[in-house]
Amino acid sequence: MAPGNIGIVGAGLVGLGWAIVFARAGHAVRLYDNAPGAAAEARRTIALRLDDLRQAGLIDEAPATILARVSVADSLAEALEDALYVQESVLERVDVKNSVMREIDALVGPATWIGSSSSGLPASLYTEGLGCRDRCLVAHPVNPPYLAPIVELVPAPWTSPATLDSVRTLMQAVGQAPVTMSQEAPGFILNRLQAVLLMEAWRLVEAGLASVADVDLTVSQGLGLRWAFMGPFETIDLNAPGGIADYARRLGGLYRDIAAETTEQRGWDNELIARIEAQRREVLPEAELVARSAWRDRRLMALALHKRRMDSADAAGTDPAATPGTQ
Incomplete structure (x- = not known):
């Protein structure tokens, strides 16, 4: 799938994680958050995360090259203009998601797919009255999505099969591992x-x-x-x-x-x-929670690199684990 414009609505931890996923894969990403300064702060955090990924050997391009694909949108309309796909990552509340989805519906193009990062709320609770509802579904990641590639695709009753297939193809193209539910169920998979x-x-x-x-x-x-x-x-x-x-x-x-x-x-x-x-x-004292979270991410990076090497070896029909000194 050719690179296109990706709109990220909500620039918290999940939203900035998605921005890394899409920018790393070559897409132009526009970050939007209605909290003043939140998207700009998220972009600064993305720069730090990209440096970490480069040091861990998980990206081939220079961090600055990938970061250049991420821009801060001053308005929701700017974030959604000509978007191939929109990833909504706002607060996990039906009223909040419904309000944001209605704004998206009024602005989004006629062929844009819209995924929600909802971790448990089915899309039917906040997309029913939308004109774009057949192009809406849940696309739930594990945080951070640039290290844990699984993404759950959960259609609402009115999500079109074409939308589900297209978003699955997009997720595979950006390096994620999509799994699909046949219908909504609380908590997904x-x-x-x-x-x-x-x-x-x-x-x-x-x-x-x-x-x-x-x-x-x-x-x-x-x-x-x-x-x-x-x-x-x-x-x-x-x-x-x-x-x-x-x-x-x-x-x-x-x-x-x-x-x-x-x-x-x-x-x-x-x-x-x-x-x-x-x-x-x-x-673990409460004061050490942040440091331990950083330790977790470093472990995840090391594991992601190891799995990438082992997957490449499997595809090539070789076994690096059987050769002393290889990783």
Whole structure:
């Protein structure tokens, strides 16, 4: 897909992350935010992130070259002019999104696709009355999208198949990994999967069966190592001699028994939140949260570079892991 103009509406962490994704892929990006100075500040942050990506070996072009493709729009109309695609990344509230989408609808061109970064609100809640509604859908990233490429494409009941196909093609062209839902469901794919793991993690701590640190260690040094390059179905397919059907026969009863123990759905009450908060603050004081977030991003950069090299090796039919001294 040839590079075009991309409008980014909302210049917070998610919006600036999307700007990097599209500018890195060669598109001209216009950043708009209705908060005075927010888009300009986001562009300055983008410059810093691009320097980090260059140092990590994750971009080939000079950061200044990519940054030059990102401009600050003084108005929403300027951001949307001749836009191939618009990525809305405003506050996760139906009233806010509806208001912004109505403004977009009044200004956008007749062939522009509009994606929403909503992490849980289906597009049907804020696009129903729009003239452009057949070109609207959820395009939910993982933050930061320039390091975590997955993007969930979730159509509203009125989203046209052509829109879904076109946005999927665009996302693939800019280096993202799109997944598509056939219809709306609360939490989409990622948060529905994450919700199950989080609910059980909190339940283990609440019942006194494990500490917060040990639950985190189980994922980071166990499940997460495999999940960094395989999904749950491939994981279990490789964990039994006869593949996934064999795994299901061997362990299906265990998972059924676990599920039977966890049918009660409870929210996280203040007492439980305080217990888990206390355990986390023993490990990481609140004052160190920002520094630890930066550490997380550096780890993600290193992992992204490793996965890129391994994917290239897979495509070439070679195995760099089998050769001493390669990465």
